[in-house]
Structures are given as structure tokens and as C-alpha cells.
Amino acid sequence: MLNNLRIKNFRMLEDLEIPKLGRVNLIVGKNNSGKSTILEALRIYAGRAHPYLIREILVEHDEFFSLDLDTYIENRESCFYGLKNFFPNRQFPNSENNKISIESGEKSLLTLEHIFYFKKKEILKVGNEEIEVTRPVYLDQIDLDQLKNNDETIAAFRITLNSEHQGLLDLTENTKPSLQMFWGIKTPDETNFSFVSTNFSSSERLAKLWDQIALTANQDKVIQALKIIEPEIDGLAFVKDQNGLAVSNSNRFAIAKLNTSKTPVPLNSMGDGMSRILQLILSVFPAKDGFLLIDEFELGLHYSVQEQVWRIIFELAKELNIQVFATTHSWDCIESFTKVAVESPEDGVLMKVSKSRLTSDNGKVIATVYNEAELQTITASDLEVR
């Protein structure tokens, strides 16, 4: 579990310090305040900056394709040039000091740097055999000025995880990471995580998550959670459309057994709230011993049920050793969160993300953390969230 967090030079977060984190953290703020950016940073860290994940994030923001016309990139559509959007002002920095970094308690969790290197072939002796290997040789800014026109110089994105594992994504070539991949290696420090986005998950994705818990004790927890909205629900299954009439007939969809009905009822016909609770709860289990990241918790949930959903999230987070980070810009959501957080001392932390009013901070995004005592009394309406 992270007890604090510092994010530097990532998108709009110039240097954001969160001095205290809890087991369940609610991040509030207006639109474009930077709250989702915090989730994104954690997502990249927990997902070990895997190229697929990075591509997914860039695609989500329509940032994968370069819109610059005067760059030296030839193959615009298949490179990671869009990574420049990760840096402040959407530009690769000129100075080496401006790397993106995620830290906790003075320890570096992840750094992302824009670097240049060239490939050097070396002969390595293993026993009697000689193997030719290719190593990256990194260039600092001084070398770079001399080597600018050297064709062999490659612009790249260097990823360092936990100060140990390094990976390179070439910016000039195609998506294949050519050198020093750590993503294929299982390491003990790997973190589980789930990301619940503002889009409802596809029913097939939910079906796959269901497969992992079917007929276990966790299945009962899912049913319990669905009972918050529909007390008559007694069972859930994912089935394939037999008549081939569904929009995508290769997908399974959820049906529910209701005590009041002889035939099963499609879950999707029972309102957005049911689908959202299912998406939320099914995402909890794969996050065991890791992170659960929820963008806009309140989505689809009427305020009267939010408190109960929070209670389940708090319980499961404790039971499965999960650290939860959720965002919201709803007062109802803050109110229901604080109610549950107060019942569960030391677990819940509320933070507001906004621009600092201090002149010397120059519009920097800051996080204001509300401690336990303050949580008991603060009224949601005191926080500007819209």
C-alpha cells in the first residue's frame, strides 16, 4: 500500500504531492482539474508501463496519431510519438531533468524519459559460444549536439520501474520494442490492478471476469452487491445468444434469476445502476493485493445506493488488501463516502485537486488532503467540485 505519492512532470501535474493516502482514497475536483490524471499515473505504474497499456491510454485520448506535420517522423501512424502528450505542454522536454516520475516515500516507482541512443553490437562469450548482442548506448545532451545528423541515433522513451527494470520504446520506428524488454519477465514486484473507466465494460469482458469467480465465495459477494438495487435477485449467469439476434452474437451477456419471475431477466434491462455495480464489483477481485482505480465512482448510481456500494468497497478493500483510488465530481458521492469513511477509521482519505492560490506556485495543481477529524465535519458543499 502506498502511504503517500508524488507525481512530477506528468501531463498537467507539474509536481503534485499527496502527503497522506489511505486504503480507500476519493479524489475530488472540477473537470480538467487533474484528478483523472492521478489515476492514469497510477495505472501506468501498476501496469508496468506496458507498451500495450500505453498505446491503450494514448488511443483513449486520441493521442496516438501525431498531429504535427513538420516532424522528422516518417511513419506517423505506427510509432509512439504521441507519448509527447504525457509531458507538460505536450512537448518532449529539452532538458534531461524533466523526466516524468512517480515516487512514494522518497522511493522511485516509475520514471519515463525522452532519451536518445544508438545500437552497438557486441560479441558476448557464453561458454564456448560467441553470441552477438545489441546494446543501447545512451547519449547525453552534449553528445547529441555533435551527433544530431547521425542516422543511427534513435529517439526513444526510457521506462524505469522501481529503479531496477528498464525498457525502451523507440519513437522513430514501429511499435515493436526492440531492446531491453522487461515486460515479458514475471517479477516479484508485479502489481495487480483493475481500472474501472467511465465507459461501461463490454458484456463479454464482464463475462470473463465472472468466469474467474463463478461458484466461489466471491460470487455470493457479487450477488449481495446487486441486491442493493434489486433485492429479489438470486442468481446470475452469462449466456450466449441462441437465436443470433443480438448485436454481436459472439458475446455472452448477463441474465439474472429473480425470485419474482419464472424466467431469467437480462441484467441490462434492469437499469444502468445494475450494470455499473456489476462492473465495479467484478473489477475488485482481480485487484487483490494491488490497486483498484475507479474513474467517476458515481456513474449510473443513484445517491441512495452509493453509501452501500462504498461500504462493500471498503470491506472488500480490507479483506483483499486492495488500495482503492476513485474520482468524482458529485457532492452526493463525497457525502456517501465520508459517511462510510468515518465508520472505518484510518481507512478513508478525501483529497481535493485544484490549482494553488499561492502566487509562488504559479498555477500549480495541488492536492488538499482532508484528515480524519476534518472528514467527520466537512460538508461536501464546502468543496467546489463542478
Add this chain to the structure above:
Amino acid sequence: MSKNKLFVEGNDDLIFHQAFCKVIEQSQIEVKEIKVDTPKSSGIDTRNGWRGLIDGLPLIFKQLKSGDIEKVGIILDADFTPDNSGGVIARYIKVIEQLTLYGYSTAEEPNYGKGDIFKHPNGLPDFGLWIMPNHQDEGMLENFIEFLIPDTNDEQQSLLAHADKAIKELPVTLFNQKLKTPKAKISTWRAWQKSPGLYFDEALKDGILDANAQLAMTFRAWLENVFK
């Protein structure tokens, strides 16, 4: 939700200042909606009174920095020396200790009789402080209220004089005489109005309290400067 906040010690203060702020908002186009809060109602502390208010200052500073509060004033009772850190100077020092900690420019002495507005050299909004009754003498909200009952209103003045007499002649005094006499006097006076137990907001509306009295005008000037 208004980001202009006026913090006061308790519920009587809340009722009076809400009504007084309405008078200003209606006549001063530059002053927008002022939200009057007590430590409890705003959530900055679980206790009302001057301690709750001063202990709640760190949370107010937090919200000034994050932009959740845009303009702020606080109103404390001076109370009486030497009890319980009473007196204008003692209360003033309690506040400026905190203000200095958070980078506000402060002076050693209050701006007597006029109210204080502290500046922040690093961008935080101005911070207003008024110590009841008149930012100069010992006392409390009830003393301020007394100043707003016009001398020319013989009816009300006679009731006030009688309240004084009644307090002096009480067979037994259960309240702390030094600290609470002004409160006992005004509470007694309220009990004898056309509507017994008259609230301060109604008294203001009915003109029994004069919003244009000299002290009211000085206080009003301070309030307008804090919130305009």
C-alpha cells in the same frame, strides 16, 4: 455555493449576521452572497465558540489555498480579561499567531475601532478580523447589539434600564456575573418584546435594531471591504 465565508462563534451570531449581511447585499452591488457559518455548521471544528473558530483556522487556510474559499472574515467575541484568554489583545494575538504561520502580514496591535484586514504577500485572499463588540473594548455580540438600540427609542431604553435593575436585584445569580452579564441583559430584553424572545434577525427587520447606528456603520464598512 458561495465561496465568500464569514465565520462567527455560535448560533445567535449566525442569526444576526445572516440578517445583517442581507442588508449589505441588498444595498451594495459589489458585495455578493456571503455565507455565514459557525465552526460546527461549516465543519471546520466540532465545537462552537472562539476556540472552535481558532482551531478551525488551519482548515480555512487549506481551503483558501485550494480556492474553495475566495473571501473570508471571522468575528470573535473579545470577552473579558483575565478570564479564559479574554480581552481584545489576547484574542487578537491568538488569531495573528496562526495568520503569521500561514504567511499573512500582521501588525502587533489591532487596527482599533475599525477592524482588521490582513494581506498575504504570496497570493492568498485578504483575511478579515473583527473582534466584538467594536474591535476595541472588551465584550461580546450582545454589547454590539446594545449599541444598535437607538438612544432615541425611549420605550426600548426603558426596558434596557429595567433589565439592568432586574439583574442587580436577582435573589440569586447563577451565571458568571463578570462574563455573562451582557448576555443575561440582552436575553432579558428580548424576553420583553412584543414577540417575547425576539430574535436578532427579526429585531433588525422591525427596525428595533438600527443598521445605520454609528457602530453598525463602522462594522459595515469593514464587512464591505472584506467581501467586495
